Amino acid sequence: MQHSTPGPITAERVRNKSTDRRTLLQTLGATGALSAFAGGAGAAFGVPQTETATQEVLQPGPEVKPKHSIRFGVCGMSHDHIHGMIKAIERGGGELVTAWGAEPDKRATFAKRYPNVKMVERQAAVLDDPSLQLVLSSHIANERADIGVRAMKRGKDFLADKPGITTLEDLALVRQTIAETGRIYGIMYSERLEVPAAVHAGELIKQGAIGKVIQTINIAPHQIQQGVAGGDAGGASIRPDWFWNDKQFGGILCDIGSHQVDQFLYYTGSTSAEVVASQIANVHHPDRPHFQDFGDMMLRGNQGFGYVRLDWFTPDGLGTWGDGRLFILGTEGYIEARKYTNVAVSKQGNNLYVVDGKRARYIDCSHGPLPFGPEFVADIVERTHHAQDQEQCLLAAELSIRAQQNATRVPLKV
Numbered sequence: 001m002q003h004s005t006p007g008p009i010t011a012e013r014v015r016n017k018s019t020d021r022r023t024l025l026q027t028l029g030a031t032g033a034l035s036a037f038a039g040g041a042g043a044a045f046g047v048p049q050t051e052t053a054t055q056e057v058l059q060p061g062p063e064v065k066p067k068h069s070i071r072f073g074v075c076g077m078s079h080d081h082i083h084g085m086i087k088a089i090e091r092g093g094g095e096l097v098t099a100w101g102a103e104p105d106k107r108a109t110f111a112k113r114y115p116n117v118k119m120v121e122r123q124a125a126v127l128d129d130p131s132l133q134l135v136l137s138s139h140i141a142n143e144r145a146d147i148g149v150r151a152m153k154r155g156k157d158f159l160a161d162k163p164g165i166t167t168l169e170d171l172a173l174v175r176q177t178i179a180e181t182g183r184i185y186g187i188m189y190s191e192r193l194e195v196p197a198a199v200h201a202g203e204l205i206k207q208g209a210i211g212k213v214i215q216t217i218n219i220a221p222h223q224i225q226q227g228v229a230g231g232d233a234g235g236a237s238i239r240p241d242w243f244w245n246d247k248q249f250g251g252i253l254c255d256i257g258s259h260q261v262d263q264f265l266y267y268t269g270s271t272s273a274e275v276v277a278s279q280i281a282n283v284h285h286p287d288r289p290h291f292q293d294f295g296d297m298m299l300r301g302n303q304g305f306g307y308v309r310l311d312w313f314t315p316d317g318l319g320t321w322g323d324g325r326l327f328i329l330g331t332e333g334y335i336e337a338r339k340y341t342n343v344a345v346s347k348q349g350n351n352l353y354v355v356d357g358k359r360a361r362y363i364d365c366s367h368g369p370l371p372f373g374p375e376f377v378a379d380i381v382e383r384t385h386h387a388q389d390q391e392q393c394l395l396a397a398e399l400s401i402r403a404q405q406n407a408t409r410v411p412l413k414v
Contacts, residue, residue: 053360058200058352061369066093068381073126074099074117075147076139077106078240081161083113085136085188088370089159092377094134100126102139103240123147127154133380134159140242141249145170152183157380159186163258165397166250168405175394184379187393189262191220191324196368197337197350198263201328205267209354210330213268215305217327218260223314226321244288251404252280252292252310258400260308261299265392265399267328270301273395278403281410284313294412297403319347332356 072094074082078101086096098118101107111119120126126135127150135151137144138161145165148158164187165171174185192198205213224239242248249255265273278297285291293313299306314322324339333356340349350365375387 053362056361056363058196058363058365058368060367064374066091066374066377068377069093069095070133070377070380071095071097071131072134072136073097073129073132074101074110074136075123075126075151076137076144077101077110078103078140078242079138079161081188081190082110082136082138084190084194085138085159085161086114088188088194088373089134089136089377090373091370092373092375094373094377097132098126098129105237123150127151127156132156134377137161141255142166142170142247145174148185149173149177152177152181152185155181155183157184157186159188159376161188162190162256163187163250163254163397163400165394166254166401168398168401171394171398171401178390182383184385184390185394186376186388187258187262187397189259189393189396191259191339192263192266193372193388194370195337195339195350196370197339197352197363197365198326199370200352200363200365200368201326201335201337202266204335204354205328205330208332210328210334210356211332213304213328213330215307215329216264216267217306217325217329218263218308219323219325219327220256220260220308220310221314221322221324222256222310222312223318223321224312244285244291246290246292246404250401251407252295252312253278253297253308253407254400254404256310257295257297257308257403258396260310261306261399261403262393262396263326264299264304264306264308265301265396268301268304268306270303271391271395273299273301273306273399275399275403275406276300278407279410280404280407281412283412283414286413295407297407299399318343320349 070093072089074086074096077099090096096114096117098120099110099114100120100123101110107119126132134157136159137147139147141163144160148160151158165174178185204210276298278295280292280295282288282292283294285293294311296309299308318341320340323341323343326337326339328335333354336353338351341347342351348366350368352363352365354361354363372387379385379387
């Protein structure tokens with residue numbers, strides 16, 4: 001039997017194939033058969049049909065008066081994430097008493113936003129205040145661990161903005177100080193802890209909605225400058241010098257990557273893990289040689305797999321700082337979270353999609369509960385770790401640091 005050998009792919013062959021395809025589609029449309037390839041494709045090919053997709057709205061939990069009250073202070077406000085951190089602790093019954101900040105513009109904005117808070121001139125005025133039980137900090141990233149260690153040694157618990165730690169040496173010191181003092185060193189991984197869709201995804205996994213989690217995929221684009229619309233995300237004003245220096249901000253995998261590593265560990269339930277591969281690049285900012293605008297990593301844990309992609313290329317047309325996506329694969333289904341927008345559909349964030357063996361569901365989580373703040377305050381008072389597992393928190397930091405330190409630097413230029 002003779003077989004014809006296909007010739008080389010040429011522009012003429014491509015044009016002919018495109019014409020043939022258009023002709024076929026036009027013919028199908030004229031005969032009504034096109035519907036079999038569209039909405040009725042499953043029926044046309046004998047594929048069993050599941051129930052119609054459902055839409056749900058996650059109801060907010062009942063308003064509950066905070067169970068506890070604590071006094072807390074701020075020691076560093078270099079990143080605007082500090083405002084979200086304050087809101088979380090206040091939801092839990094915290095009273096903001098005093099604050100220190102290094103940058104005059106940040107101090108001025110802070111004082112206007114919190115007129116009843118005492119502004120102090122030295123870090124020690126916060127750290128040595130015996131009335132405080134908790135210290136928050138979003139100071140320059142590579143200086144946060146030192147502030148946290150000093151706070152813990154003074155009998156206070158600590159909550160850092162991410163990345164809470166940028167070197168393995170600081171990580172070792174933090175672990176040592178925790179062991180010596182029994183204090184809490186929390187890190188605000190807000191892309192899970194303060195996103196209702198991410199919180200509800202965790203609840204569904206606990207309920208067994210998609211079986212055993214196999215893998216998480218995090219796509220985490222960010223935007224350098226957003227203007228006033230940036231809110232407290234960090235890009236509402238010009239980025240400071242430390243933002244461009246990987247020794248200070250930790251590098252892209254250590255910094256914004258720590259959010260994603262936290263999610264990998266939490267959703268898979270992994271208690272030990274390794275970075276299989278990682279790479280970073282400065283593709284489009286040659287005038288900033290110590291910055292990275294792209295990075296990704298592959299993770300393997302004792303309970304699942306993970307992949308993370310990060311970048312600083314969100315275009316203005318999106319309308320928000322990043323189209324953050326989370327995909328969770330389970331043995332009996334999968335979950336997708338479109339956290340901050342639903343591209344070309346709605347500007348609303350907190351969109352959750354769940355598919356299992358019976359149906360597909362859309363859940364609007366925009367008014368869902370955010371339990372971290374009340375739980376963290378309760379942990380401080382009751383000496384528990386319900387809001388954030390201490391070992392998991394620090395393991396996420398460690399993996400992010402190792403991914404950054406061992407990353408292949410790719411000289412990609414466009």
